[in-house]
Amino acid sequence: MSGATRTSFARRETDALELMDDPGCDAALLDRTYGQFRVVNRLVAGWRRLYVDALRPVLAASSHPTLLDVGFGGGDVPRRLARWARADGLDLVVTAIDPDERAVAHVRRLPPGPVTYRRASSTDLVAEGRRFDVVVSNHLLHHLDPADLQRVLADSERLATGLALHNDLRRSAVAYAAYAVATRPLARSSFLHADGLLSLRRSYRPDELAGVRPGWTVRAAPPFRLLLEHVPGAAA
Template identity: 35%
Template sequence: MSASPSSNASASPGSGADAAPPGPGSVLDSEVAKFAAMADTWWDPDGPFKPLHTFNPKRLAFIRDQAAARFGRDINQRAPFAGLTLLDIGCGGGLLCEPMARLGFQVTGIDATEKNIRIASIHAEGSGLPIDYRVGTAEALVAEGRRFDVVLTMEVVEHVADVDSFLHSCATLVAPGGLLVGATLNRTLKSLALAKIGAEYVLRWLPKGTHEWRKFVRPADFAAGLRAGGLSVEALVGMTFNPLSGEWSLSRDLDVNYLVAARRAA
């Protein structure tokens, strides 16, 4: 989960693609416990996940526009992405899954936290959305041989045990001709000041301890991990927060939060 309190902040991130490199699984028990403690508040716009609610419209628009360009879809049509599959890795309470389902995607959401999946499933049922939620990991889906037209890994990679292995698994899940969209926090002094100290200790946008700055991922490392999984990076953009208007916008500033889009050749 990513957010940062400055006008310069950005919001929420080859060969061998068929066999994941050796390394531990992506799940950290400490991270699972951390988000389980907050699971009941996923859909509270004023709760611990308020930053995600705040910049969700911008990251949704980025995903929508990247997918429309990749698959030649008209976003003015009803359910423009009908017939396409989408996987949200680390889906939490479903803040991305539900709007993606409304756009026509056949959505699968996975999360290592059972309580998150329970909350997401209940909310989707109440919204009348047929989303396939399951407790699981990217590595498990790779082992099943699953592939998806669109794979999302949004504000997740900064919480995993092995970044390279995790990104390789995410990339492997992208079907031929498919798209991956990711988001995370850059590891810079600016992000330490804004996304860690500012967001957690000064403005208290996030619970203390939500992020570990040393686990933030530089754009070059994120891109390298995706390329190792056989993807080509198409876009790297940041988002800027305007403290006067309280709004986010896309920007060229990657110093704090950033978004990445990558594709697999058909």
């Protein structure tokens, strides 16, 4: 890796647009990318451990547990959370929202499952007066500009009664190199390779989100993840 490439990780790359965020992108490649999220998230997102350690205790304390996933993308994360909760005997009601009609179209083509998917934003649900025991997102934060980041965090505070947890990538030259090699065979069949590399360049480091909003804590998680967490009623 060249010195210029190493230097580029000193700050977030916020000017470039991911291919899948282009409204005119190839629909077939986009749909294939949504489908491939399932494998990538299973390998790198760490939701099983987050479910066991952080989500399950909050959900188990509720007689009628509810969970909201903000920006569901391919829809695989909320489906897995619902299955794990069901296996634990929890009657969890899962709602997943995404403002992109293409993401909604993708999940509607999937087999029926235990999740209610909606085309909506977190602000829409705040306006409806909705509340959930747990609010989560997966790989969402690096897509947001500063104003949208503050909006999503403020909405999460209003929507979550027990826990809000945003799980994202953590910018790292090592993660970038590993992802580049692992996904190179997919470079022509979907947006997963190019957009994933850009996502890593756009992602935060913990110090960049420290103090982003009162009441939120940020920490690094293995292998190359970042967790931004809010517990209602807890000290900042």
